[in-house]
Amino acid sequence: MNDSVNSMHINADIENESKDVHSQSMRIKRSVDDAYTIAQRDGFALLDIAIDESRLKAMLDDDSCGAFASFEGRVRNHNNATSVERLSYYGYEALAINQGRQIIEEAKLKFDITHAVAIHRIGALEIGDIAVWIGVVSAHRYPAFDACRWILDTIKADIPIWKQEYYEDKPSKWLSNNG
Amino acid sequence: MSVTTKITDSPIDNTMDINVLYFAGLADEANCHEEKITVQKSTSLTDLYEQLSQKHRFSRPQSELRVAVNDYFVKWIEVLNDGDNVVFILPVAGG
Numbered sequence: 465m466n467d468s469v470n471s472m473h474i475n476a477d478i479e480n481e482s483k484d485v486h487s488q489s490m491r492i493k494r495s496v497d498d499a500y501t502i503a504q505r506d507g508f509a510l511l512d513i514a515i516d517e518s519r520l521k522a523m524l525d526d527d528s529c530g531a532f533a534s535f536e537g538r539v540r541n542h543n544n545a546t547s548v549e550r551l552s553y554y555g556y557e558a559l560a561i562n563q564g565r566q567i568i569e570e571a572k573l574k575f576d577i578t579h580a581v582a583i584h585r586i587g588a589l590e591i592g593d594i595a596v597w598i599g600v601v602s603a604h605r606y607p608a609f610d611a612c613r614w615i616l617d618t619i620k621a622d623i624p625i626w627k628q629e630y631y632e633d634k635p636s637k638w639l640s641n642n643g
Numbered sequence: 644m645s646v647t648t649k650i651t652d653s654p655i656d657n658t659m660d661i662n663v664l665y666f667a668g669l670a671d672e673a674n675c676h677e678e679k680i681t682v683q684k685s686t687s688l689t690d691l692y693e694q695l696s697q698k699h700r701f702s703r704p705q706s707e708l709r710v711a712v713n714d715y716f717v718k719w720i721e722v723l724n725d726g727d728n729v730v731f732i733l734p735v736a737g738g
Binding site for chain 1: 664665666667668670671673674675676711714715716730732733734735736737738
């Protein structure tokens with residue numbers, strides 16, 4: 465057995481341990497149906513499986529609204545000049561839901577919108593997967609556009625979600641939106 | 644002749660139990676997701692982070708973190724109570 469095989473075993477052990485300390489923050493604690501119910505009621509939830517955007521869009525049906533704006537954040541195959549293989553999101557669900565509810569409430573005060581709903585996904589995601597989905601409806605278009613952007617920016621700043629990127633040829637890395 | 648019993652003579656538990664959850668890089672450094680810690684009743688959130696920081700050799704200073712108690716963000720001056728759930732929040736990376 466040579467050194468490189470030994471070091472690979474050690475790395476595998478470290479990876480298994482690290483998965484263990486994060487496994488609970490890669491899964492939601494409630495059922496998927498409960499997550500959608502919370503999203504409908506409070507405007508924000510976490511999910512640990514693929515986001516069903518048609519289900520979220522259906523929550524926003526309103527005959528008084530002439531505008532529907534949505535945003536999908538998708539997993540990109542690169543970060544700056546580095547090629548990304550996959551990534552994992554980790555969430556602190558209870559705080560995320562409390563904070564998300566306050567963000568949606570604040571959006572409704574700041575912008576002339578009728579309703580807004582957002583879901584952020586956690587767990588292991590592949591390139592192209594939807595990480596976050598936001599939908600806003602309003603009578604007219606500008607508040608819907610403006611609120612959608614503001615909600616995304618505020619989610620990125622204040623929702624307790626963390627991201628680890630995995631690369632082909634170097635160790636994985638924790639990222640942060642603000643340093 | 645009267646006997647006065649001073650309240651301070653009786654055994655009083657002067658400690659509180661705090662539950663701490665770790666996420667992301669802090670979970671890596673603490674090598675756990677959750678731990679219970681018994682601290683003096685007067686311990687502040689800043690003291691708590693300092694104690695845990697020494698124990699686990701956390702690489703981030705308190706100034707770079709936010710803190711949540713019982714699933715809500717709070718200010719660092721918030722008073723801790725027995726049974727509180729505390730989470731130190733590294734810079735987030737959603738979206």
